[in-house]
Amino acid sequence: xxxxxxxxxxxxxxxxxxxxxxxxxxxxxxxxxxxxxxxxxxxxxxxxxxxxxxxxxxxxxxxxxxxxxxxxxxxxxxxxxxxxxxxxxxxxxxxxxxxxxxxxxxxxxxxxxxxxxxxxxxxxxxxxxxxxxxxxxxxxxxxxxxxxxxxxxxxxxxxxxxxxxxxxxxxxxxxxxxxxxxxxxxxxxxxxxxxxxxxxxxxxxxxxxxxxxxxxxxxxxxxxxxxxxxxxxxxxxxxxxxxxxxxxxxxxxxxxxxxxxxxxxxxxxxxxxxxxxxxxxxxxxxxxxxxxxxxxxxxxxxxxxxxxxxxxxxxxxxxxxxxxxxxxxxxxxxxxxxxxxxxxxxxxxxxxxxxxxxxxxxxxxxxxxxxxxxxxxxxxxxxxxxxxxxxxxxxxxxxxxxxxxxxxxxxxxxxxxxxxxxx
Amino acid sequence: xxxxxxxxxxxxxxxxxxxxxxxxxxxxxxxxxxxxxxxxxxxxxxxxxxxxxxxxxxxxxxxxxxxxxxxxxxxxxxxxxxxxxxxxxxxxxxxxxxxxxxxxxxxxxxxxxxxxxxxxxxxxxxxxxxxxxxxxxxxxxxxxxxxxxxxxxxxxxxxxxxxxxxxxxxxxxxxxxxxxxxxxxxxxxxxxxxxxxxxxxxxxxxxxxxxxxxxxxxxxxxxxxxxxxxxxxxxxxxxxxxxxxxxxxxxxxxxxxxxxxxxxxxxxxxxxxxxxxxxxxxxxxxxxxxxxxxxxxxxxxxxxxxxxxxxxxxxxxxxxxxxxxxxxxxxxxxxxxxxxxxxxxxxxxxxxxxxxxxxxxxxxxxxxxxxxxxxxxxxxxxxxxxxxxxxxxxxxxxxxxxxxxxxxxxxxxxxxxxxxxxx
Numbered sequence: 001x002x003x004x005x006x007x008x009x010x011x012x013x014x015x016x017x018x019x020x021x022x023x024x025x026x027x028x029x030x031x032x033x034x035x036x037x038x039x040x041x042x043x044x045x046x047x048x049x050x051x052x053x054x055x056x057x058x059x060x061x062x063x064x065x066x067x068x069x070x071x072x073x074x075x076x077x078x079x080x081x082x083x084x085x086x087x088x089x090x091x092x093x094x095x096x097x098x099x100x101x102x103x104x105x106x107x108x109x110x111x112x113x114x115x116x117x118x119x120x121x122x123x124x125x126x127x128x129x130x131x132x133x134x135x136x137x138x139x140x141x142x143x144x145x146x147x148x149x150x151x152x153x154x155x156x157x158x159x160x161x162x163x164x165x166x167x168x169x170x171x172x173x174x175x176x177x178x179x180x181x182x183x184x185x186x187x188x189x190x191x192x193x194x195x196x197x198x199x200x201x202x203x204x205x206x207x208x209x210x211x212x213x214x215x216x217x218x219x220x221x222x223x224x225x226x227x228x229x230x231x232x233x234x235x236x237x238x239x240x241x242x243x244x245x246x247x248x249x250x251x252x253x254x255x256x257x258x259x260x261x262x263x264x265x266x267x268x269x270x271x272x273x274x275x276x277x278x279x280x281x282x283x284x285x286x287x288x289x290x291x292x293x294x295x296x297x298x299x300x301x302x303x304x305x306x307x308x309x310x311x312x313x314x315x316x317x318x319x320x321x322x323x324x325x326x327x328x329x330x331x332x333x334x335x336x337x338x339x340x341x342x343x344x345x346x347x348x349x350x351x352x353x354x355x356x357x358x359x360x361x362x363x364x365x366x367x368x369x370x371x372x373x374x375x376x377x378x379x380x381x382x383x384x385x386x387x388x389x390x391x392x393x394x395x396x397x398x399x400x401x402x403x404x405x406x407x408x409x410x411x412x413x414x415x416x417x418x419x420x421x422x423x
Numbered sequence: 424x425x426x427x428x429x430x431x432x433x434x435x436x437x438x439x440x441x442x443x444x445x446x447x448x449x450x451x452x453x454x455x456x457x458x459x460x461x462x463x464x465x466x467x468x469x470x471x472x473x474x475x476x477x478x479x480x481x482x483x484x485x486x487x488x489x490x491x492x493x494x495x496x497x498x499x500x501x502x503x504x505x506x507x508x509x510x511x512x513x514x515x516x517x518x519x520x521x522x523x524x525x526x527x528x529x530x531x532x533x534x535x536x537x538x539x540x541x542x543x544x545x546x547x548x549x550x551x552x553x554x555x556x557x558x559x560x561x562x563x564x565x566x567x568x569x570x571x572x573x574x575x576x577x578x579x580x581x582x583x584x585x586x587x588x589x590x591x592x593x594x595x596x597x598x599x600x601x602x603x604x605x606x607x608x609x610x611x612x613x614x615x616x617x618x619x620x621x622x623x624x625x626x627x628x629x630x631x632x633x634x635x636x637x638x639x640x641x642x643x644x645x646x647x648x649x650x651x652x653x654x655x656x657x658x659x660x661x662x663x664x665x666x667x668x669x670x671x672x673x674x675x676x677x678x679x680x681x682x683x684x685x686x687x688x689x690x691x692x693x694x695x696x697x698x699x700x701x702x703x704x705x706x707x708x709x710x711x712x713x714x715x716x717x718x719x720x721x722x723x724x725x726x727x728x729x730x731x732x733x734x735x736x737x738x739x740x741x742x743x744x745x746x747x748x749x750x751x752x753x754x755x756x757x758x759x760x761x762x763x764x765x766x767x768x769x770x771x772x773x774x775x776x777x778x779x780x781x782x783x784x785x786x787x788x789x790x791x792x793x794x795x796x797x798x799x800x801x802x803x804x805x806x807x808x809x810x811x812x813x814x815x816x817x818x819x820x821x822x823x824x825x826x827x828x829x830x831x832x833x834x835x836x837x838x839x840x841x842x843x844x845x846x
Contacts, residue, residue, distance in 0.1 A: 019450040020648065117621050305732055
C-alpha cells in the first residue's frame with residue numbers, strides 16, 4: 001500500500017444519524033475516490049455538534065492523509081462544521097469579501113435578500129483555500145496544515161458533486177492518488193430474468209477471473225457488474241473489454257447499455273437513427289413514460305407529445321378510444337391499449353406511439369386481472385402490436401417497471417423490426 | 424443526558440466502503456435505535472479487515488455504552504468481524520454445538536452440503552450470548568464485559584432486521600434504553616427560501632429549547648425538523664406540539680404538511696374538498712407533474728388527464744395555443760402558459776388546469792430567458808393566473824422544482840382563493 005493515498009470520509013448531519021435522510025453523499029464519495037485510486041479506509045457520520053465533529057475529523061486526521069467532510073456549511077444555527085474544523089487547526093474565522101460578494105450576487109439573481117445567516121457562510125478559516133460553489137451559497141474549503149488536510153464540501157448533493165469533480169478530484173490527483181484504482185463496468189440488461197441470465201452465463205465467472213461478476217436486479221432490469229480490484233490500469237482495461245465481449249456474445253440482445261446508460265436515452269438514439277418521432281399515451285403511469293423520455297436534453301429531436309388519459313372518459317376524448325370497446329374489454333385490455341397507441345399516433349402525427357394501461361394497485365385488481373396486469377401497445381406505420389405483462393412490486397415499482405417495459409418494447413422493435421411480434 | 428443510553432453503530436463491508444452497496448443497515452438501525460430511546464452518537468463504516476474492525480469497534484466502545492455492529496459474519500474468508508471483536512475482549516473462539524446443528528439443518532432444508540466456511544460460522548467467542556438466526560446461517564452475538572457491550576448482527580438486511588426486532592430491541596429496553604426516545608416532527612414548507620424562513624423564525628431556537636430545529640432544503644422546498652433528545656415521552660409530545668404551533672404562527676401559510684407529507688397528495692385533498700377535477704398541460708417537465716399527481720392511489724378522484732405538448736406544434740394541436748402567440752412571445756412565456764392551461768381545462772372538461780412551460784437546460788437559455796426560466800399558469804372558473812419563476816439547479820432539479828412550484832400554486836389557491844394573484 002506504499003504510495004497509496006489514504007482518505008477518510010466524514011459526513012455531518014443529525015438527520016443522517018437519526019436515519020431520517022440516507023447518506024447518499026458517503027456512497028458517492030466512496031465510488032469517486034476509489035475511481036481516482038485513493039483508498040478509503042473509514043467512513044464516519046456524526047451529528048451537527050461542535051464536539052462530535054471536532055472529535056471525528058480529528059480522529060480521522062490521525063489515521064489518514066486526507067479527510068473529506070460534507071455537510072454543516074449552510075446558513076443556519078445548526079451548521080457547525082466550519083467552526084469545529086477551524087478549531088482543530090487553531091485558525092480563526094475571517095470574513096472573505098469575494099465569497100460574500102458571490103453569495104450576495106447569487107441570492108440577488110433569485111430575488112432573495114441576504115440574511116445574517118448567509119453572511120456567516122462567507123466566514124472562512126484563516127489560511128484555508130476557498131472553493132467557489134457554482135450551484136449554491138456555501139463555499140467549499142481546503143485546509144492544509146497541521147495535523148493534515150481536510151476538505152470541507154457542502155451537504156447538498158448536487159453542489160457537493162459538482163465541486164468535487166471540478167476542484168477536489170484534480171487536487172487529489174496532484175496529491176498522488178493513482179495507484180491501482182478499483183475499476184468496474186456495468187452492462188445493463190432489460191427484458192430477461194436474473195435466473196435466465198445466470199443460466200446463459202454459467203461458467204463465465206471462472207473464465208473472467210480475477211474480475212468479479214455481480215448480478216444486480218432492479219425495476220429497470222438486471223445489471224451485470226464487472227469489477228477489477230488489484231490490476232494495473234492497462235491490464236484492467238484489457239480484461240474488462242474481454243469480459244464485456246464474452247457477456248455480449250451470450251446475452252448481447254438484452255444489453256441496452258453500459259454503466260449509467262438509460263434505456264430511454266437508448267430508445268432516443270434509435271428513434272433518431274430511424275428518423276422517427278414518438279408520441280405516448282399513458283394511463284396507470286400518469287406521465288412517467290413521458291417524463292423518462294424527456295429526462296435527457298435533446299428529447300425534442302424524437303419526442304413530440306404525450307396524452308395521459310387517466311379517466312376512462314379521457315381515453316375517449318383525448319385518444320378516440322370507443323366507449324363500447326372500454327365497456328366490452330375493460331380499460332386494461334389489449335384492444336384498448338392498441339386504440340390508445342393508434343389515437344396518440346394519429347393525433348400527434350408521429351411515426352410511432354407507445355401506450356400503457358394497467359392496474360398499479362394497491363386496489364383495483366381482480367381474479368383474472370390481478371394488480372400488476374399491464375397492457376402495452378406499440379403503433380408503427382402499418383402495424384400495431386400489443387403485449388400483456390404481469391409486473392411485480394408495489395404501486396411505485398409496478399409503474400416504474402411498466403414504463404421500462406414500454407421503452408424496451410420499442411427499443412427491441414427499432415433494433416430488429418423483423419423480430420417484433422405479439423406474445 | 425444522564426440516564427440516556429449512548430449507542431454507536433459500526434457497519435462492516437468493503438463493498439460499503441467502495442460505495443458499491445448503499446449502507447441501508449446503518450440508516451435502518453439509526454431509526455430503530457432512536458425510536459427505542461437510545462441516542463446514536465456516531466456511525467462508522469470500515470472494510471473487511473481485522474485491524475480496521477478492531478480499531479473501529481474498540482474506539483466506539485471507549486465512547487459509547489453499546490456498540491451495534493453489522494456485517495462480516497458470513498461463511499467466507501473475507502468475513503472477519505467475529506475474530507476481530509473477540510480479540511478486543513481477549514476471548515478465544517469455541518465451536519458451539521447447538522449453532523453447528525442449526526446451520527446443518529438449515530442448509531439441509533435447502534439441499535446444500537455444509538462447507539468448512541459454514542462450520543466456521545459456529546465458532547463463537549467464549550462468553551458471548553448467541554442469537555439464533557431464523558432467516559440465515561450466521562448467528563448474532565452479544566458480548567458483554569470489559570470494555571463494554573458489543574452486539575454483532577449479520578449483514579443481510581432481512582436477517583439483521585428480524586434479529587434486531589426479536590432479540591436486540593428487548594435487550595436494549597432491559598438495559599434502560601426506553602427512558603427518553605428521540606422524537607422528531609418535520610414541517611414541510613414550499614414557496615419560501617431557506618434564508619427567509621430563518622429570518623421569520625429568528626429567535627425561535629431559544630424559545631423552543633431543549634428541542635432542536637434543523638433546516639433541510641431540497642427540491643421540494645425546505646423541511647423544518649424539530650427534535651426532542653432527552654425528554655420523557657409526555658414532555659416531548661407537549662413541547663413538539665407547542666413548537667409546531669409557534670412555527671405555524673409565523674410561517675404557517677407555507678407549511679403544507681408534516682413528516683413524509685407529499686404536496687401532490689395535499690393538493691389532492693384540497694381538490695376533493697372543493698369537488699374539483701384537475702387537468703395538466705406540461706412542456707419541459709414532460710409528464711412529471713402528472714406522474715406526481717398519480718403517485719398515490721385514488722388519484723382518479725381528482726385527476727382526469729394530462730397533455731404533454733413537448734413540441735411547439737403539439738401546443739397548438741393538443742391544446743389550441745395559437746401559432747402566432749408562440750411566435751410573438753416564445754413557447755416559454757406567460758401568454759403561452761395561460762393558453763396551455765385554458766386549453767387543457769377546456770379539452771379535459773375539468774374545473775381546474777395547471778400548465779408548465781420552461782427552459783430546463785442545460786442548453787436553450789438566453790440573456791433574457793436564462794435556463795431555469797419557467798412560467799406556470801393556473802386556470803380555474805372565470806380566471807387564469809400566471810407566474811414566472813427562475814429555478815436553480817440542473818435539468819433534473821429544475822424539472823422537479825417546476826412540478827413542485829405548480830403544485831404549490833394550486834395548493835395555495837385552493838387554500839385561500841382571495842390571496843391568489845399574479846406576481
